[in-house]
Amino acid sequence: MEAKSSSSWSFNLSGTSLLVLLSIVLGGGGIAFDWTAHRLPWQARSLTLPLWVCAVVTAAVGYWVVPLLVRLKTGQVIRDDGPQAHLKKAGTPTMGGVFFIPVAVLAAAILSGFAADAIAVGGITLGYGFIGWIDDWQILRRKSNKGISPRMKLALQIGFGALFCLWLWSRSGNITTIALPFGFAIPLGFLFYALALFVLLAESNATNLTDGVDGLAGGTVAIAFLGLGAIVAPTSAELMIFSACMSGSCLGFLVHNRNPAKVFMGDTGSLALGGALAGVALQTNTLWSLFILSGIFFIESLSVIAQVSYYKATKGSDGVGKRLFKMAPIHHHLELSGWSELQVVAVFYGISGMLVLLCWAIDSI
Numbered sequence: 001m002e003a004k005s006s007s008s009w010s011f012n013l014s015g016t017s018l019l020v021l022l023s024i025v026l027g028g029g030g031i032a033f034d035w036t037a038h039r040l041p042w043q044a045r046s047l048t049l050p051l052w053v054c055a056v057v058t059a060a061v062g063y064w065v066v067p068l069l070v071r072l073k074t075g076q077v078i079r080d081d082g083p084q085a086h087l088k089k090a091g092t093p094t095m096g097g098v099f100f101i102p103v104a105v106l107a108a109a110i111l112s113g114f115a116a117d118a119i120a121v122g123g124i125t126l127g128y129g130f131i132g133w134i135d136d137w138q139i140l141r142r143k144s145n146k147g148i149s150p151r152m153k154l155a156l157q158i159g160f161g162a163l164f165c166l167w168l169w170s171r172s173g174n175i176t177t178i179a180l181p182f183g184f185a186i187p188l189g190f191l192f193y194a195l196a197l198f199v200l201l202a203e204s205n206a207t208n209l210t211d212g213v214d215g216l217a218g219g220t221v222a223i224a225f226l227g228l229g230a231i232v233a234p235t236s237a238e239l240m241i242f243s244a245c246m247s248g249s250c251l252g253f254l255v256h257n258r259n260p261a262k263v264f265m266g267d268t269g270s271l272a273l274g275g276a277l278a279g280v281a282l283q284t285n286t287l288w289s290l291f292i293l294s295g296i297f298f299i300e301s302l303s304v305i306a307q308v309s310y311y312k313a314t315k316g317s318d319g320v321g322k323r324l325f326k327m328a329p330i331h332h333h334l335e336l337s338g339w340s341e342l343q344v345v346a347v348f349y350g351i352s353g354m355l356v357l358l359c360w361a362i363d364s365i
Contacts, residue, residue, distance in 0.1 A: 013342040015259030033230040044111045051248035058100045058252025066263045069093035097269025104249035108242040115238035121279035127160035128275030132267030161200040165193045204274030206297035211270040214259035220352045222250035224293040227356030232284040292359045303330035
């Protein structure tokens with residue numbers, strides 16, 4: 001009965017219709033943000049042109065890379081304890097991050113005139129993407145859901161994160177004072193770098209957890225990057241360009257990742273996206289904006305933390321505990337509650353869009 005009522009508001013959703021709608025929203029949003037900031041949308045230093053350049057290039061490159069990934073037998077190993085509907089996705093190529101992440105980083109470097117800030121955030125993006133690639137490769141090599149050990153992954157994330165923090169420390173400016181809405185600020189001093197490392201780890205793992213449904217992570221991150229680009233534009237045109245390139249590459253990736261997906265981004269893509277979002281926010285002192293824009297990723301992470309904590313707290317003598325959700329992250333709970341993948345994606349896209357508007361409104365005050 002629950003599943004039947006859920007289908008009544010599906011409005012004939014399809015992966016293609018969601019992609020078209022997202023393209024219109026991102027394209028229109030880019031033009032609107034450029035127009036309000038008195039930027040010409042066909043210039044390199046805008047949101048619109050970098051977005052569409054990367055979207056078109058990524059989509060085109062994907063038509064070559066995706067068949068290559070199939071020939072290389074990079075088929076995804078599906079977890080047995082996940083939603084049963086996902087078992088049919090077994091064999092879909094993964095590691096899609098190997099083509100859409102480099103397109104964005106390279107385009108951002110070129111369009112920004114190889115600006116140091118764009119190169120630095122591109123470096124942490126590729127670094128976290130490399131960690132994801134190692135994890136994806138180990139999963140494929142072992143033909144199981146287990147990649148590199150959690151300790152090894154954490155150590156690598158801390159290592160690349162520490163290098164990025166070293167770059168932040170080398171910059172001039174009062175970067176250690178966190179700007180908050182309505183003119184408030186928190187001076188952290190050297191503690192800022194501990195916070196920066198935490199943000200890098202938390203954001204990359206959050207986007208990684210969100211990547212569990214066709215088109216979900218790619219679309220929500222594309223929306224978040226457009227909003228972040230608009231927020232940072234007045235203080236850093238270079239990172240505005242980088243954000244627009246990342247948003248466009250995610251959009252181009254969705255040409256191949258929309259439901260039903262022909263390729264998954266894998267940890268190669270999802271870890272890189274989180275690292276990129278955190279890197280831009282840390283360099284531009286917009287952590288509060290990142291927190292709002294990452295609302296979906298935060299809820300996904302929180303659902304996993306709550307599920308694990310509650311299970312451990314209620315564990316009885318038989319070693320079995322209770323669960324808050326049918327499955328975590330929360331998008332799987334919604335699926336098992338009768339929502340279709342497309343409904344989950346559509347609602348999460350809508351929430352992400354509203355968070356961008358909220359962030360923009362607060363920033364404009």
